[in-house]
Structure formats: structure tokens, C-alpha cells
Amino acid sequence: MTDDEHGYRKLLQELLLEYGPCGQEDAVRDLCRRELEPVVDETWVDAAGNLIGVLRGGDGPPVRVMAHMDELxxxxxxxxxxxxxxxxxxxxxxxxxxxxxxxxxxxxxxxxxxxxxxxxxxxxxxxxxxxxxxxxxxxxxxxxxxxxxxxxxxxxxxxxxxxxxxxxxxxxxxRRTLLDVGHGYLGSYFLDDRAAATAALLCAAELRSGRGPAGDVYFVFTTNEEIGGLGGTFASRTLPGDLTLALEVGPTEPEYGTSVSGGPIVAYSDAMCIYDKWVADRLMDIADEHGFAPQAAVLGAFESDASHSKSSGACAQAGLLCLPTMSTHGYEVIATTAIPAMTAVLVGFLERPRRDVESDAQR
Known part of the structure; x- marks a missing residue:
């Protein structure tokens, strides 16, 4: 897999074609597992049906990265x-x-x-x-x-x-064929959350082939997010670490000051929780370093695996990184650059979650 603008499309289309209603995500899970197993150290399915792959890193704190498998x-x-x-x-x-x-x-x-x-x-x-x-x-x-x-x-x-x-x-x-829209956009049902799952898989592959993460990363492909973040909350409670970082589609509307043509959306809050400022700030910094023009957002009618986990006390810290998406929960549209941009920001965060981690030379 590559993280260039077009290399992810075959995988994304495969994911879009699989049925994954809440509580019946088996086909999506099998496809994610096929891609995940070669690039992580261990995979398993937990009691909630989540697919988990752990990539061992340095001595930094563990991080849970979540993208959900279920669809409306x-x-x-x-x-x-x-x-x-x-x-x-x-x-x-x-x-x-x-x-x-x-x-x-x-x-x-x-x-x-x-x-x-x-x-x-x-x-x-x-x-x-x-x-x-x-x-x-x-x-x-x-x-x-x-x-x-x-x-x-x-x-x-x-x-x-x-x-x-x-x-x-x-x-x-x-009705699930990925379509080119205008100049530089893609449209389909269920980019929520197959596009973010694609970015998570690309990230795991890049970390494996690169410098590796600062600490252990648990890639979690969750169940039942659309009906209350049930799988993600279970994983936050049972896996090591304090931080849950959710990958999602993000609404692009004037009320949030977000645009489908802009850079990754970094949420500072949603309807369920206030995200940890240091996490959001670091995601913004990394996106800025890449020249992605990140979009900070305070989201209203929105929830994620991370915010459900934090609001229920299943995790101590939470973050949310979103692909700018037009018409969320409908026929969705993203920029062709959105998945590579999310992947790059996620890789940067997992390699160096905080500004004060040791320098490249020291590593």
C-alpha cells in the first residue's frame, strides 16, 4: 500500500463494497485484518467484535487509534x-x-x-x-x-x-461505487468510516516501514459506533494506555467554519466531550508542518468512539482527527488528498505525540 493520492483507491473501494451494519461487521473486519496482519506484531478480535492490531514501539505511552467498521x-x-x-x-x-x-x-x-x-x-x-x-x-x-x-x-x-x-x-x-467528482473529489456512501479505516491501515504500513511509533499503538477497528460507540468504549476500557484517538469524517459547514477543500479537521470538542487540548494542539502543529492548512473545529451534533469513551470514563484522554467531508451521513464527498493528509498527520503524531519527545538524532 502507498499513501500517494491515488494508491489507496483500490483498498477504499474494496471496503466500500462490503456490508457492515451494526453488529454484523464480519466482512469489513476480514478485509481490514487481511491488510493489518502483515504490518503489525499481533492481531486479535476482542469480546466486542473489535479487530485490534498492536504495533510495538518505543518506551512512550501506548495510544489507541480507532476507526469504526459499521455503517448506517x-x-x-x-x-x-x-x-x-x-x-x-x-x-x-x-x-x-x-x-x-x-x-x-x-x-x-x-x-x-x-x-x-x-x-x-x-x-x-x-x-x-x-x-x-x-x-x-x-x-x-x-x-x-x-x-x-x-x-x-x-x-x-x-x-x-x-x-x-x-x-x-x-x-x-x-450503489457503492467510488465516483470522481469535479476536479479532485471523490463521492460515495459510507466514506464514514471506510475512508478513515483506509487511513489507519496506511498509517500502520508506513510506521512499520519507517521509524516506528514512540510507544505501542493499538489500531482498533471498532463495532457499533453508529449506535453509541459501544465497541470503542469497550476497547478503551480494556486496552492499555490513557489516550484514545478517533479517526472520523468531519462535517464541512459554515457553522463550524470548515470546508471540504480544506485540510484535516481537528476537533476541540463535540456533543459528548471536550477533547484534550494538548492532543488537538499537537495534531494542528503536525498538519501545519506538512502545509495542510488544518481546520480547528468545535463540533455540535457529532460523536465519536473517543468522545463516547471519555464521557463514560473509559479513557482518561481523547482526541479526534477528521477527514473534511461534505454531506456526512448521506452521499459523502471528500477531497482526493484527504486520506493521504490524514495518514501523514497520524504518522507524525504517533512518531512524536508531544513536542518535548527526544529529537531524531537522539532516537
Whole structure:
């Protein structure tokens, strides 16, 4: 793997194509493990389903670096007599975040193809479920009770595939192709958090081939982040070290003064915690040294594995480094330079977490 502007794309596309709903991240974990094992000293899967790879370093304090494997998805709430499915969200989003279209229904015995549907726009008030969502009529925001999944199968066929309440439903692979957007941008669903996972894997490879980290680094690919940071909190509580550093997408909106064309976003706080100032300051310094024009941010409606861990007392110190991302939790867009920039900042931080560590000559 290389950290140049284009070398990561094959890996990112592979990660995007794998289904990873909360609690069912197996395929993503297997792919991450394939990339991680050759560049770390040991890998294992913990009781929460997190993939962990430790890269041994110097005598500095251990650091946990986290990127989550799970993606926004849906749960089957009910199988109807006509074989259609009612849904509820698994994570924070609405049908409009995904749009109507092809979905994969991850049955216990078989994966089915379905269509997330609302119904015909060519309807009147006699079809109130559709009518109320029309901008020129009811003007009600589209929500999960308004949509359903058409399977084209009978209820018995659906159940024979192992589809029941609780079955995960994901955006179909046909809608997960990484696209070039304009001059120097990439678009796809689920860059949250496959883009950050790519950066973590690139970082591990670079540290292995370079000077190595100041202390032991635990690369943690976490489960269930989208429903409360459950895997990350468990790992923060059970792995060595005081610091948890989360890698995430970061919102690019005027209220935060952030831009998708800017450098890495370094969070000083979010909805769950105040991040440790020394961590954020050091990340800013390293990004500045690379000429990345980092973007400091105080984030509102945002959470991470690190902030969940710190707010619950599972870790003593926390940091958050983000890829500037347009339309988070929707069809997301990042700059082609965002993943290499995150990788470079992360490598610099892990090689020298504090300004006062020993010089290159001394090492």
C-alpha cells in the first residue's frame, strides 16, 4: 500500500463494497485484518467484535487509534403478508439520506435484493401515506413509516431466506461505487468510516516501514459506533494506555467554519466531550508542518468512539482527527488528498505525540 493520492483507491473501494451494519461487521473486519496482519506484531478480535492490531514501539505511552467498521443501515421491523418489509433505522439518518433504490436484505440463509420504495408520485389524497410527503401537498418530511422494501417474493419465501424482524438491510453494492467528482473529489456512501479505516491501515504500513511509533499503538477497528460507540468504549476500557484517538469524517459547514477543500479537521470538542487540548494542539502543529492548512473545529451534533469513551470514563484522554467531508451521513464527498493528509498527520503524531519527545538524532 502507498499513501500517494491515488494508491489507496483500490483498498477504499474494496471496503466500500462490503456490508457492515451494526453488529454484523464480519466482512469489513476480514478485509481490514487481511491488510493489518502483515504490518503489525499481533492481531486479535476482542469480546466486542473489535479487530485490534498492536504495533510495538518505543518506551512512550501506548495510544489507541480507532476507526469504526459499521455503517448506517436499517433493521426489518415487520414482514408483511405480501412479502414487503417495514423498516426502522440502525443509526441516525432518514430515508432521504439514502434515497429510494436497491437494498440488500441480509437474511440468515440468503441475501435478497429489494427496493426501498415510497410508492407512485402519481397519486392523490386517496393515498395519504404518499400524499403527505409531497412538497406541494402535505409537505411532511419523508420518514421511515412512509417507506417500505419491495422484495418481489411471498412472505414465505422471505422467511425461508432467514429474513425476520431484526434482519439487517443495507444499501446494495450496485450503489457503492467510488465516483470522481469535479476536479479532485471523490463521492460515495459510507466514506464514514471506510475512508478513515483506509487511513489507519496506511498509517500502520508506513510506521512499520519507517521509524516506528514512540510507544505501542493499538489500531482498533471498532463495532457499533453508529449506535453509541459501544465497541470503542469497550476497547478503551480494556486496552492499555490513557489516550484514545478517533479517526472520523468531519462535517464541512459554515457553522463550524470548515470546508471540504480544506485540510484535516481537528476537533476541540463535540456533543459528548471536550477533547484534550494538548492532543488537538499537537495534531494542528503536525498538519501545519506538512502545509495542510488544518481546520480547528468545535463540533455540535457529532460523536465519536473517543468522545463516547471519555464521557463514560473509559479513557482518561481523547482526541479526534477528521477527514473534511461534505454531506456526512448521506452521499459523502471528500477531497482526493484527504486520506493521504490524514495518514501523514497520524504518522507524525504517533512518531512524536508531544513536542518535548527526544529529537531524531537522539532516537
Amino acid at each position: 443501515s436499517m433493521l426489518v421491523k415487520k414482514v408483511n403478508p405480501d412479502g414487503t418489509l417495514n423498516l426502522t433505522p440502525l443509526g441516525t439518518m432518514y430515508p432521504g439520506n439514502f434515497g429510494l433504490g436497491a437494498v440488500a436484505i441480509l437474511g440468515f440463509h440468503k441475501t435478497l435484493c429489494g427496493v426501498l420504495a415510497l410508492g407512485s408520485e402519481h397519486t392523490t389524497a386517496e393515498s395519504p401515506r404518499i400524499w403527505q410527503t409531497k412538497p406541494d401537498q402535505g409537505d411532511k418530511a419523508l420518514d421511515w413509516p412512509d417507506v417500505y422494501v419491495f422484495t418481489g417474493l411471498s412472505a414465505r419465501e422471505v422467511e425461508q431466506a432467514g429474513v425476520t424482524p431484526g434482519t439487517r438491510v443495507c444499501i446494495d453494492r450496485s
